[in-house]
Amino acid sequence: MAAHQVAHRIAEENQRTLNPTCTGTSVVAVTFDGGVAIVADRVASYGKTARYKGVSRLYRLNSSTLIGFGGDHADFQFIQNLIYRRAHDYKAMCGDPDAELSPMAVHSYLTALLYYRRSRMNPLWNTLVVVGTQPDDEGVKKPFIGIVTLKGVAYHPKYVATGLGAMLIQQSLETEFRKHQATYGAETKLTKDEAVGLLRKAMELVYYHDCLAHSEYEIGVVTTEDAAVLPPEELVGNWAMAETNCNYE
Template identity: 35%
Template sequence: MDHRPQAWGRPRDDVYGAYDASYMSTNNGPTQHTQQPIVTGTSVVAIKFKDGVVIAADNLASYGSLARFTDVKRLRKFAGTSVVGFGGDVSDMQYLDRHLTELSIDEAYKSDPGHSLNARNLHKYLSKLMYHRRSKFDPLWNSLLVAGLDDDQKPFLAATDLLGTTFTSPSLATGFGSVLAQPIMRRYAPDEESAAQLTQEKAVEVIKECMKVLFYRDARSMDKYSIAVITKDGVDLKEDEKLENQSWAFADRIKGYGTQTV
C-alpha cells in the first residue's frame, strides 16, 4: 500500500499499475433509485366544512435540520377545482407538479368543455401512480392530500402516501401534523356530520390554529404558509400568509435559565 497520506487507501501505481475505475461508470453500474428524501417539506393539514375544504402547508423546505428554502409553495391547484398538498421530498414534488401540469393540459384538450377531473378522480389517479412507482421499487417519497369536490359537488378530502395507501376522513394531516394538529381538528370535525355543520370561517380559524401549533412545536416548520379554500365557486389560494403576532420575541422575557437569572 502507498503510505503517503494523500494516497491512503489505494495500491501504489508504480507497483500495481494505475487503478482501473471503469467499473464505476454509470453505464456499467446497477440502476439506482432514491434511497431517502433529501430536501423535505413537513406537514400538510386539511379539514372539511359544510361547503368545501380548507387546506394549508407552510413554505419551508428543510435540508436535514437546516431551514434551507423558505419560499417553497407546497399547495398546487389542479384544473381550478382541486388542490394537492405535498409533504415529503421536494424533488419528487416537483416531478409530480410537472406531471400534473401535463395531465391538466391533456384534459383541457381532450375532455368535453366544462368537464375535467374532479378531486375524487384526481386522488384515484395519484394513488395509482404512487402504487405503480412503489411496485417498481422506485417510490415517490411524498405524502399527498387531495382536497376539492366529488361528482356530487360535495366536499372531498383524501390522502395517499409513497406506498399507494389511501384513506379519507373529515380532517387529515401529514407529518407531525398527524400528531399535533389532528387532535385540534377532531374537536370540531370528529365525523362527517360534525364537518357538515362547520362554517367556512370556523374551518379557516381551526386551520390557522393548527399552523400556529405546528410553528411552535415542529422544528421543521415556519410561520409563513399557504392556505386554500375550495368551494363550488372555485379555489381561493393564498401563498404568502403569515401567522399574525406569532414570534419567539417572548423568549427574552423568560428568566431563570442559563445566564439570565434576574
C-alpha cells in the first residue's frame, strides 16, 4: 500500500463526530420523600425539525434505576447497549439472576465512560440523568440523582434541569423548593404528587420557550418499591400570551 494511501486511511480512522444528528432536549428531575421523579419529552429533532416522534428518552434499567438522556439519540442507543452488557456481567459475577446495579454504580460507570471518550477527543454527545433509590450503609434506600455531561463532568443535585431547561427552569425549581421549605420546614421534602405536579409545570414552561421541545412527554417515578415510566401525557398549552410577546394583531 502506498504511503499516501496509508495516510488517507489513518485520517479516515481519526475522524470524529463533530456535531450530534438527531437529538433530544431538556430532562428535568426532582427528589421527593421516598423517591425521585423525572420527565422528558418524546421527540428526536433533526436540527429544528421534529424528525422522530414517540421516542422515549427515559430508560428503565431495573427496579431501582431510571436513566434520562438529552443529546444524540444514536449515542444513547450505544450507551444503552453498554449498560445492558454491564448489568448482565454483574449478574454473572454475583451468580444471582436477580442482582441489580445500583443507581450510584451506574452513574460512576457512565462518568468514567464519558470522561474517557472526551479525553480521546471522541465524546458521546449526551447529558445523562441517572435517578433511583440508593441504599445507604444501613440498607435504607434514599433518593439519588446523578448527572453526567458529555465532558465527563458529574455531580449529585437534589433537583436538576438539563439542556435549555437549565436556563429556563432551573431557577424556578430552586424557587419552588425554597418556598416549600419555608412553609413546611427545611427538612420537609416534597410528596410524590407535588413532585410530579412540579414536573408537569416545568414541561409546560419548556414547551413554551424551547422550539425543540414537544407537547408529548412522559414521567418516570422511582420509589423504594419499584421504578416505572408512566404512560405518555400531552400538553395543550395556552398561546394567548403570543399576542403580547410577538405583537400580533
